[in-house]
Amino acid sequence: MRAGKRGLITAAVTVVCAVTVLAAPGTAFAAPTPTPSPTTTPSLAAPPDKDLEAVREKLDALYHDAAVATDAYNAAEEKAEKQSADIVALAKKIVEGKERLDRLKDRAGAAARSQYRGGGLPDEARLMLSDNPQQFLDGAGRVIQGQRATKGLIGEMSRTQQDLEQYSKDASAQWKKLEEGRKAKAAAKKEIKKQIAAAEKLESKLEKKEKERLAELEKKAALKAQTAWLGSGILDEIKGDASAQGRKAVEFATAQMGKPYEWGAEGPNTYDCSGLTSQAWASAGSTIPRTSQQQWQQLKHVAVEDMRPGDLIIYFGDASHVAMYVGDGAIVHAPRPGRTVTVAGAGTMPILGVVRPGA
Template sequence: MAVCTAVVLCATGLLGGTATAAQRSPDPAPPPDGDARHLDEVRKEIEGLYRTAERATEDYNAAEEQVQLQQKKIVQLARTIDSGQQRLAALKRRAGALASAQYRTGGIPPEARLLLSPDPESFLANADLTRKGQQAVKGVISQLTHLQRDLQGYAQDAGHRWGQLDADRKKKDAARTEINDRIDAAKKLESRLAAKEKERLRKLEDDQALLAQQKWLDSGALKDITGKASEQGKKAISYATSQIGKDYVWGAVGPDTFDCSGLTLRSWQAAGRTIPRTSQEQWRQLPRVALKDMRPGDLIIYFSDASHVGMYVGDGAIVHAPRPGRQVTLTGAGSMPILGVVRPDGDPAR
């Protein structure tokens, strides 16, 4: 895997360095400075719009996860309440039967029944049974009281869950609106460019990523990274790299399209590990490792808000789902600002 990855990375320039003249296509004539500045401004604006959309996508994913959780909890509570109500009805029937039995005795105190009884010995023999009956009545009343209190609590919890579900749905809808607005704005900006400008814009994006990667490599970060992938890590990498070329779609978790955290989620599921849905939760919940201890299969979390994630595949590269309009691809691990590294398959000390 490492050799294959290295070949791909060298061919695409992800490891930095200088390609030979024979390998490099002739560069088009440089555009006038004014055009270059204009295109770079467009690139920055488009990048900003897609970054906002990506943050909103992770918000959407988190809200969607909460909606599903609240729905499951409400269903569980409904079943618990239904079962409790059936038990309550059974206890009420039992309490009624015990009350009827007491009524049939005439409600006379035990001392009086002893004095009036023609057969005191028989009465005393049954006294223990009487006491047990009274204890049974008290037990049923106690159960009824506790069950009614529990049902009240379940009902209040269900009401809270419904309120939370409504709030999560509103968050989800707001995030969806923001995502669509930002993506539409970015697409409109791109649509105003001529075909040659679009080509130059893509090259400008690639050049910026390569420049950032080269700075990262020049910092010496890669020389200390020598870790080998675990068996599960190899499976996760195999799945992730087999998705290369598939479209990025926000909120998608495969099998045909992915967003950034959808790709890492499915890749590690294929390796037998369940990890959180969003990049923020992956950063928050998974064990963190130092960059120098990173190994293939680990997840690199990007940007200060943890809104992007890629999987390290070795040789200074990640596989990731970049943004709308792009496909799952390999790129330099240092091509974006690194927040940190997490390891889905174990203790950070390993």
């Protein structure tokens, strides 16, 4: 890892550790209180914190719904890619099956013509008229073998025809699924844009000072959640060392710090939450599911106290967000639209559970 990059990561983790110290159980701290300005009039006063807190909660809800829709979009896109690949494979089988059927028909036609040329008199008459009975009997044996081969040829033609019919049915079914997936993907995309637009509209109504105070409230809420998480003593129990793959995944994820969040993105310039984690583990040589919900469903579950750097923390009851644990109570993740890949406290959001990619 380059020295500059290591310094950036160290600084980020130091910030998290500083928050950890501030949030240690038994340590009292107070939210900063703005110094009243003598020129401030009641009409220009900022709205009460409770109003901004309501705005913060509403924004969280809107971005959460956008994250759920993003997971649906990513899942539909992944299915569409697989279904398209299946359709291509089936099309190849259909072409190969038709070519095989044509060859079998040619062989069957040649066999029929051969039998026709050898037809005419009954076998008994041909035996009596033959100058060489043994030659006739040998020929008769070959005819019997030919008849058996013809039956086998007809059976093979029948099976090939059945295969072609099944391939066609399968391809038709895959096309139907692909169309359903396209509609699901379009609906998810529409929902994402709707939720993000609503959030941006809500934020656009805020004055500069209100936005600054809102940012303070967001930090305060994150600090409160991290304090509660650390207050359980969980960090004393988390002592696992990263695997070789886990270290590579962490190096990749932390190297993306500062890059913007973009829904549906898997890099290299922008990421959504599961795009970051899936690409980080791909860089470590392990393919994992694309979405946070699939990662929760398909990867190995481990207890929070047993997690180690490189493991993925799944957040919220619907598994709509994922981050990578980097150690010392910190995570790296792509938070939401308008934010960049960053380091945060692992307990700043409700933890659903932990999963472990890799061997």
